[in-house]
Amino acid sequence: MPEPRCPHCGCPLAELLPDSVHPSAEGKVGYRRCACGAWLVEIGGIVVGTTGLARS
Ligand SMILES: [Zn+2]
Structure with a gap:
């Protein structure tokens, strides 16, 4: 199973802190x-x- 990454920049999700989680x-x-x-x-x-x- 591939590691989830940002589709824009390829940053692994594991390196990003979750901001909020909702059930x-x-x-x-x-x-x-x-x-x-x-x-x-x-x-x-x-x-x-x-x-x-x-936006850039
Ligand atoms: Zn990104």
Whole structure:
């Protein structure tokens, strides 16, 4: 199983601190702020989406 990474910059999720975690029907939904400025949305340790990309 590949290590979950930021799809934008490739930063491993394990190096990012979880900002907030919310329980849901699918499992724990976590949000992490990546060094590249994106918010990574993860469910059960898998990145399911990103949001809040820094505009440059
Ligand atoms: Zn990133």
